[in-house]
Amino acid sequence: STVRRVLLLRYDAIGDMITTLPTIRTLKRLNPDIEVDVMASPKNRRVVENDPNVTRILELRNRPDQFVSDILKARRVGYDVVICCIFGKATKIGIIANWIGGTRAIKTTIWRGEKYGRFFNLQSKSAQLEPSMWDKMLRLIPETFRYELQPGDEQPYIAVDAASREDARRSLVEIGFGDSSFIAINITSVNERNRWPSASFRKLIEAILAYDHDIRIVLLWMGNDRTIAEQLANNVPSSDRGRIALYPATRNVMEIVAVVEQSEAVFSLDTGVVHMASATGRPVMALYVAGSRAITEWRPYGVPYRAIESDADKAFVATIPPERVIPVFLGLLDEIRESESEIGGREIREGDEKNFS
Structure with missing residues (x-):
């Protein structure tokens, strides 16, 4: 007091x-x-x-x-x-x-x-x-x-402004997704040790598109990774071209949070996007370098998640083969959909003030 x-x-x-x-x-x-x-x-x-x-x-x-x-x-x-x-x-x-x-x-x-x-x-x-x-x-x-923590104090949250949500909604409409359910895949990491090869992303994307023929993918990227994102989007069969798209360039981090919030699930190399998923209640999968504290300290929190680390101590994320990643991520999608069918639909926390105070 x-x-x-x-x-x-x-x-x-x-x-x-x-x-x-x-x-x-x-x-x-x-x-x-x-x-x-x-x-x-x-x-x-x-x-x-x-x-x-x-x-x-x-x-x-x-x-x-x-x-x-x-x-x-x-x-x-x-x-x-x-x-x-x-x-x-x-x-x-x-x-x-x-x-x-x-x-x-x-x-x-x-x-x-x-x-x-x-x-x-x-x-x-x-x-x-x-x-x-x-x-x-x-x-x-x-x-x-000298305060005793109360149930719910630990609950992640983030206050997304209405303008950022509207920008995200408008951009998703522009790329043809509108109200469609989608997976958000973040291909960018600022640290070289956490980057994953485009060939590995290509196999993951192929597996996700084959998993559910109604599923869509939004690619999140930064800086020079635009070229890689374009190649990934263009490398799918012509029949699938409308099911994968690049999210338009933006400098507004809260707009990206709004996109993550609207996704069905998230895949990310960057822990910043992983924390966005935790804060918005979205299931997420992340890849980590073995032998570091990252998988413990910076893992997803309070949401369904999967985390894979490289086989060898200090080995870069690039050494993780897509064959290890794909079944784990699809297993997460199975878990999400089974849970949704049990509760009768998906709950999205959008601007609910009780999460903020």
Whole structure:
């Protein structure tokens, strides 16, 4: 009750921000009068721009003069608590937290080691032990505020604005899909270790189209992967050309979230899109590099999912043969459809306010 303003440091990637949303909502449930601010990056701020639980968004930019200006702007707000949500580079984020919060604010994070006690008032060992990034983030709340988590606090969500939903609907109509059910396949990953060959995608697409002759596929892509997406769409038999299409280029991440939300299921190499699926309640399959923490920390959360990692430790995703992937993904589709037939239809969480507050 004595806390007035809380700042979450989350100036990194889109997927990271999505995993933090239940933490933001839980803070408002704890005390609706708390001002919950987020220090975001220019890249991920769109994720929280429509979130009713966020009071204000501050940016942290990289150019030295902008960086200093952004820190000073945040410092002037006067925070009671600064939650450090970025778990790498402990010294750097500890310094930033202290620049912003000064000696007055409580600085909290996961357990990083005794030597970092000079930067943080509280380091949570229980949060560090949580396997999933979603739970690591949420576990900081009870330790910082002496709050007992309630059922539903962990439920993923994302607040998609009406304009982004309309843009997605319009684009799907333009590519001929309209109200049709479709599978969203994201072919892009910014990390080379997580990329999958176009030949493997081709076999997966062939299998999905053969699995159900009414099924459709939307290809999600970024940057230079447009050429690959076009080749994949054009490489199907002429009779199937109307069943697969590229989603038009967009810079609006929330529009992509809206597309994912409308899909039947998602296949992705990029964990950002995986987290979009979790946040919108869509079943998803993802591929991971073996021997990394990714399959544990960044796995799908709260939805039906499948995850496959490479056979050898540190082996790139490209080494995963499509023959391993195809039956697993089709098995996920079987599970989805069996579940839908049992409950009498598909439930889509579209803008339901009870998921936000």
